[in-house]
Amino acid sequence: MTSSTVPLTLYSALKSKIETRQARVAVIGMGYVGLPLALLYSGEKFPVTGFDIDQGKVDALQQGHSYIYRIPAEEIQHARERGFGATCDYAALEEMDVVIICVPTPLDEHHEPDLSYIARTAEAMAPHLRAGQLIVLESTTYPGTTEEVLVPILEKENRRGLKAARSGSRGEGEFFVVFSPEREDPGNQTVERRDIPKVVGGLEERASELAAALYGCVFHQIVKVSSPAAAEMTKLLENIYRCVNIALVNELKLLSLRMGLDIWEVIEAASTKPFGFHPFYPGPGLGGHCIPVDPFYLSWKAKEWDFRTRFIELAGEINASMPYHVLAAVVTALNQRKKALNGAKVLVLGVAYKKDIDDLRESPALTIIELLQREGATVRYHDPYIPFVGRGRKYDLQMKSASLDDLGSYDCVVIVTDHSSYDFAAIVRQAQLVVDTRNATRGLSAENVVRC
Numbered sequence: 539m540t541s542s543t544v545p546l547t548l549y550s551a552l553k554s555k556i557e558t559r560q561a562r563v564a565v566i567g568m569g570y571v572g573l574p575l576a577l578l579y580s581g582e583k584f585p586v587t588g589f590d591i592d593q594g595k596v597d598a599l600q601q602g603h604s605y606i607y608r609i610p611a612e613e614i615q616h617a618r619e620r621g622f623g624a625t626c627d628y629a630a631l632e633e634m635d636v637v638i639i640c641v642p643t644p645l646d647e648h649h650e651p652d653l654s655y656i657a658r659t660a661e662a663m664a665p666h667l668r669a670g671q672l673i674v675l676e677s678t679t680y681p682g683t684t685e686e687v688l689v690p691i692l693e694k695e696n697r698r699g700l701k702a703a704r705s706g707s708r709g710e711g712e713f714f715v716v717f718s719p720e721r722e723d724p725g726n727q728t729v730e731r732r733d734i735p736k737v738v739g740g741l742e743e744r745a746s747e748l749a750a751a752l753y754g755c756v757f758h759q760i761v762k763v764s765s766p767a768a769a770e771m772t773k774l775l776e777n778i779y780r781c782v783n784i785a786l787v788n789e790l791k792l793l794s795l796r797m798g799l800d801i802w803e804v805i806e807a808a809s810t811k812p813f814g815f816h817p818f819y820p821g822p823g824l825g826g827h828c829i830p831v832d833p834f835y836l837s838w839k840a841k842e843w844d845f846r847t848r849f850i851e852l853a854g855e856i857n858a859s860m861p862y863h864v865l866a867a868v869v870t871a872l873n874q875r876k877k878a879l880n881g882a883k884v885l886v887l888g889v890a891y892k893k894d895i896d897d898l899r900e901s902p903a904l905t906i907i908e909l910l911q912r913e914g915a916t917v918r919y920h921d922p923y924i925p926f927v928g929r930g931r932k933y934d935l936q937m938k939s940a941s942l943d944d945l946g947s948y949d950c951v952v953i954v955t956d957h958s959s960y961d962f963a964a965i966v967r968q969a970q971l972v973v974d975t976r977n978a979t980r981g982l983s984a985e986n987v988v989r990c
């Protein structure tokens with residue numbers, strides 16, 4: 539059924555509000571994804587409200603402060619002048635026209651999808667739902683989440699008996715539902731967020747059209763797919779593609795080391811092929827909220843279909859083994875200098891999961907620090923973006939970033955994150971021993987450097 543053959547009242551009212559930038563936009567989850575998105579809409583003159591359960595974040599935003607390194611406080615202050623505000627009070631959702639959900643989707647302790655954040659958000663939203671609102675889920679998740687988890691909670695727990703608009707439905711008491719994945723690449727300065735095409739999959743055509751109109755105000759290209767599940771799967775395909783290819787180069791790095799080949803030289807040469815090859819790079823292990831986590835959303839869901847996703851499992855196994863490879867490399871390098879790791883002083887350089895960002899989530903550095911400590915090393919770290927490492931879901935390190943002044947006092951310096959601000963030549967000059975997991979010391983030939 540096309541949009542022209544169904545009642546258009548709620549649909550056309552919202553469409554016109556979006557087109558005239560009068561639609562009030564709520565973004566739920568003021569984190570790495572939600573806050574920049576809220577600022578983009580505020581920049582486009584939409585009235586925007588950020589929702590979060592973290593009172594500290596809400597207070598910071600209300601006072602014009604930023605808690606994300608790459609977002610300057612001035613950006614929040616400018617948005618505040620344009621009417622942007624933040625709240626913990628879900629009752630304010632009633633006044634909103636569009637609600638974009640950007641809450642976490644981690645794995646639980648059994649490595650299974652933890653949809654509790656989405657479920658709790660839906661439960662909190664439902665009593666304040668209004669007919670004619672557009673609800674968009676952006677959190678990365680397995681195909682089926684929007685229809686099987688989000689929509690049933692919203693439909694069951696709203697007070698007004700509202701239903702999600704579906705193909706062929708004609709009720710007035712409807713709200714529109716879409717899944718649209720966030721595809722940002724934190725720290726990537728080469729692509730503007732607006733230039734990353736936005737994929738939208740509505741529960742039916744009007745929902746997709748509303749989302750296309752909404753995102754079209756910010757993003758240069760909109761890609762409509764046939765359903766929320768297709769949009770959910772699109773995001774997972776992208777991340778699984780990365781995860782599997784990174785595992786492939788990690789495995790080939792291990793083989794290359796054994797064969798005395800430099801995998802980085804090989805990747806550079808292969809990259810000159812003008813078709814059919816896209817470079818991926820090895821490292822100390824996967825990090826971030828996406829690549830180490832998202833593929834397991836699909837492998838979990840696949841079991842419901844009696845299907846094993848072997849590529850995902852194998853890639854996970856190889857990538858998870860990389861911190862152990864780093865540990866072995868440190869042990870061997872110290873051993874060659876007649877030193878033991880037990881009792882050695884080790885500095886881990888860079889703990890963010892990738893260069894030039896302040897995000898520690900799932901960082902392989904955390905595992906590497908724990909493995910080194912377990913073997914009796916005295917470990918310190920330095921990271922210009924992360925002054926303190928406290929407690930996370932899986933670690934409790936309570937460490938402060940060390941100074942770089944006394945590099946020579948460490949038995950070993952391990953480069954885990956190759957932040958651009960590091961002067962690697964100076965580091966190699968001052969350190970007794972450098973174990974480089976990122977090829978950060980390329981071009982420097984020195985006896986105290988071990989690439990692993």
Ligand SMILES: NC(=O)c1ccc[n+]([C@@H]2O[C@H](COP(=O)([O-])OP(=O)(O)OC[C@H]3O[C@@H](n4cnc5c(N)ncnc54)[C@H](O)[C@@H]3O)[C@@H](O)[C@H]2O)c1
Nearest residue numbers: 567568569570571590591592640641642643659677678720
């Ligand atoms: N960070 C990225 O680069 C990135 C990229 C693509 C996709 N994603 C996906 O986007 C989603 C959000 O990721 P993020 O990095 O922004 O996470 P985040 O942890 O930085 O932010 C999530 C925010 O949601 C808030 N929150 C949690 N439960 C809430 C609730 N019930 N109501 C209101 N707020 C709540 C948290 O307090 C936090 O501020 C995840 O699904 C992630 O996989 C992230």
